[in-house]
Amino acid sequence: MSLDPNAALVLFSGGQDSATCLAWALSRFNRVETLGFDYGQRHRVELDVRAPLRKAMAGLTAGWAEKLGQDHVIDLSVLGQISDTALTKDAEIAMQANGLPNTFVPGRNLLFFTFAATIAYRRGIKHIVTGVCETDYSGYPDCRDDTVKAMQAALNLGMESRFVLHTPLMWIDKAKTWEMAQKLGGDRLVEMIRTGSHSCYQGKRETLHDWGYGCGTCPACELRAQGWERFRAESPLPFSAPQRT
Ligand code: ZN
Numbered sequence: 001m002s003l004d005p006n007a008a009l010v011l012f013s014g015g016q017d018s019a020t021c022l023a024w025a026l027s028r029f030n031r032v033e034t035l036g037f038d039y040g041q042r043h044r045v046e047l048d049v050r051a052p053l054r055k056a057m058a059g060l061t062a063g064w065a066e067k068l069g070q071d072h073v074i075d076l077s078v079l080g081q082i083s084d085t086a087l088t089k090d091a092e093i094a095m096q097a098n099g100l101p102n103t104f105v106p107g108r109n110l111l112f113f114t115f116a117a118t119i120a121y122r123r124g125i126k127h128i129v130t131g132v133c134e135t136d137y138s139g140y141p142d143c144r145d146d147t148v149k150a151m152q153a154a155l156n157l158g159m160e161s162r163f164v165l166h167t168p169l170m171w172i173d174k175a176k177t178w179e180m181a182q183k184l185g186g187d188r189l190v191e192m193i194r195t196g197s198h199s200c201y202q203g204k205r206e207t208l209h210d211w212g213y214g215c216g217t218c219p220a221c222e223l224r225a226q227g228w229e230r231f232r233a234e235s236p237l238p239f240s241a242p243q244r245t
Contacts, residue, residue, distance in 0.1 A: 003126035003162060006030040010129045011116055012054070012071075013037070014046035016212070016224060017131030017169055019053055019197045020177050023184040024168045025129045026057070026064045033069045033123060035116055039108070040080020040088050043203035043220075047073065053196040060185050060192070070123075074115050079108065086201070093201060093218060100139065101219065103201060109142035110151065117155040117163055126164060133169040133177075145170055174227020179235055188242050199224045 008025040012018045012034035025032045036050055050071070058065040080088040086102040096102050109132060116128050132143035141147060145167070152165040169177055182190050193212075198205065200214030200221050207213065211228030214221040232239065 002124060003120070004031065004124050005126050007123070007125040008032050008127035008129050008166075009116055009120045009123070009125045010034050011036075011112055011131070012050060013131075014048075014050040014053060014197060015131070015199050016174070016193055016197045017133070017177060019057070019193045020181045020184070021129050021131040021168055022054070022057060023060075023181060023189055025127075025166075026061070026067055027184050029127060030067060031069055031125075032067050033072065033119075033125065035072045035074065035119055037074050037076045037079075037112060037115070039076040039105070042087055042090070043198065043201050045203045045205055046198040049196060049198045053192065056192045056196055057185075057189070060189055072119055074119075076111065076115070079105065079111060083108075100141075103219065104140055107142070109140070109147070113148075113151045113155065113165065117159060117161070120163060121159055121161060126162065127166060128163055129166045129168070131169050132167055133173075134171065135173045173230075174223060175230035175234060178227060178231035179237075182235065182237055182239065187239055190239055191242050194228075194241075 006029055008029040010022045010025045010032060012022055013036060022034060034054060036047055038047055054071060058068045083105050085105050086093045087105050091102065094102055120128055132148065134144055148165050148167055152163065155163055178190060181193055195212060197212065201218040202215040204215040205213040209216060211225045
């Protein structure tokens with residue numbers, strides 16, 4: 001199986017992290033495709049923001065539109081059916097006895113990586129890019145560096161391939177993720193991600209806060225709000241929202 005070393009598949013959920021990863025991939029690879037999953041997530045609205053955000057980002061920098069290829073969406077509703085979590089059921093978000101929030105969907109990222117590799121195999125894409133990070137508040141074990149490295153080994157053994165799994169955000173927090181977006185695409189990209197991406201677990205997009213749309217109180221909104229505040233306070237580059245025309 002020959003894999004194109006200049007091609008990347010980005011796991012693009014529509015959130016802040018994966019949008020930053022998409023910009024990261026567009027700045028490095030010649031051909032970039034995206035992948036999303038419909039798994040019965042409560043914040044299914046994140047799937048709706050993907051296409052407009054992709055389109056906006058494609059027009060950001062000369063050459064990005066030509067690089068940005070197919071978008072794939074896989075129906076993983078079976079994951080929602082077999083999981084009993086606050087992300088896939090209408091349950092209160094809470095901490096569990098094992099120290100993990102009940103928004104943790106067991107096996108979710110492991111399945112995502114496996115399906116990503118299946119698509120990458122078919123499309124001849126060598127690089128798989130994901131926005132998982134260890135600094136995330138939740139400590140999801142399937143976002144850890146060891147898990148991703150083990151998945152890379154397992155996928156390459158099981159598919160007799162040489163995929164490379166990239167995690168550009170693994171060791172940085174949400175404030176640094178905004179900084180990375182600013183370096184990759186300037187204030188215009190920051191503004192696109194601020195207003196065009198979706199993080200809120202409740203799926204709310206009625207209110208535009210400083211940091212973007214969301215309910216403002218769920219753990220995903222809190223994390224995003226804190227990251228935005230630190231970014232604005234600490235970023236070496238000043239941010240000014242581009243004027244809308
Ligand atoms: Zn929220």
